[in-house]
Every structure is written in C-alpha cells, then in structure tokens.
Amino acid sequence: MRILMLGNSLTFANDMPELLAKLTGAQVVPHTRGGARLSEQLNPKTRLGAQTQAALSREHWDYVILQEMSHGPVSSPERFFASVQQLCAQIRAAGAVPILYATWAYQRGGAKLAAKGWDYDEMAHALTEAYRTAAKENQALLAEVGLRFYQLADACNLYAADGIHPSEAGSRFAAETIAAVIQTHKETQS
Numbered sequence: 114m115r116i117l118m119l120g121n122s123l124t125f126a127n128d129m130p131e132l133l134a135k136l137t138g139a140q141v142v143p144h145t146r147g148g149a150r151l152s153e154q155l156n157p158k159t160r161l162g163a164q165t166q167a168a169l170s171r172e173h174w175d176y177v178i179l180q181e182m183s184h185g186p187v188s189s190p191e192r193f194f195a196s197v198q199q200l201c202a203q204i205r206a207a208g209a210v211p212i213l214y215a216t217w218a219y220q221r222g223g224a225k226l227a228a229k230g231w232d233y234d235e236m237a238h239a240l241t242e243a244y245r246t247a248a249k250e251n252q253a254l255l256a257e258v259g260l261r262f263y264q265l266a267d268a269c270n271l272y273a274a275d276g277i278h279p280s281e282a283g284s285r286f287a288a289e290t291i292a293a294v295i296q297t298h299k300e301t302q303s
Contacts, residue, residue: 114139116295117168117209119200120180121149123216126273127284136292139175144168150182150189151196174209176295178256183216183277184229186243187236194247201251211253212294214287215244217262223276237263254298256291 116139118130125145134141144154144165156162169177179200186193197213204211218236219226226233241260248255262271262283271283279287 114175115173116141116176116178117165117172117174118143118145118178118180118214119151119154119165120145120178120214121182122147122278123183124178124180124214126278127281129279129284129288132285132288133291136288137295139295142168148182150185150192151179151200152192155196155199169203169207174204174207176212176254177204177207177209178212178214178291179253180214180216183219184236184240186247187239190243193243194250197247197251197253201253210298211251212291213244213248213253213255214291215248215255215257215259216240217259217271217279220272220276221266223272225276254294256287256294258287258290261286261290 114137116133116137118124118141124130125143130141130143144161146161149161153159153161154165157166179197181193201211218233218240221233226236237259241257244255244259247253265271269282270280271286273280
C-alpha cells in the first residue's frame, strides 16, 4: 500500500508520516512545506506543486491525504473548497482514494488564538464543519482529528508549546485516527 500525504508542518511534525507508516504497514510519502496550502499542491510552478503534480500523474497511490494550512478552511474557505475539489478529482483519476485530514483549532487560551482574535469553540466548530462539507461534496474519506482534539483537549496534552502544532502525543493520535479511517475503508472494500 502506498500513501501520499499533502500538507504542511501539522503533517510533518514529530515525523507523523513515519508513525502512519508503522501503523498501516504502508509506504508513506510526504509532500509538505511549512505553511503550505492545498492550492500550492496544485500549482506546477512551485517546487511543491510540481512534485505533487508529477506524483499524482506518474505514480500509483492507494490513498492521498489532504491537509490544509491550519486556519485555511476558516480564513479562506473558497480557496480551500476549490483546492479540495480539484485535488480529489485528480486523486480519483489516478485511481486513489482521497482522505481529508481535518485539523484542530489553536489551543484554548493560547497566544496565537488570542492574536487572531478568535474564539476556541468557534474555530473548532468552523474547522469541523468545513472539513465535513468538503468531504461530503467530494465523496472523500474524513479523518476527524480536529474534532477528537476538541473532545480530548482538557484531558490530554495534544499541543506543542506554540499552541498550534501537535505534541508527540498529538501526532501519534493523528496518525492513529488516519490509520483507523484507512483500516475501516479497507474492510468495507473487501
């Protein structure tokens, strides 16, 4: 099994693709850059976009995981939905299954959340709804990591010190959530 992960530092933090590889037994190839948006993965004029476009057109993938920039689904919803739609079409044309890796709100009470002037609950719910809508509109699988972060935020330390990135436990949790989605999908296909 081969998995392509398109994302940014929320994907590559704590070597999460390697954690996913261990959990699934798959070859996991990350195409990431800190701060990258999904729209960059579509742009062949960027290094990351050229790499992704070549991989989607020339290589075999079983699953392609899409992770948008942390607040992209909330701050730039039109770009998010358009990018997901275009990438899902490319992924399906390549014979793979798209999975949306739904990320989390910035940590409650954190400096970054305060700097943006956002409410934790509102950001969490807006991200969840954006990813759910995008998954439904594009018949993509959905790994609701952000929703689970929200549900467990008071019980577990899933955030790194910056209040944005995942801690090691958060990355492990994300990998486990994505692996469970893949396992469930594989079971329904057999």
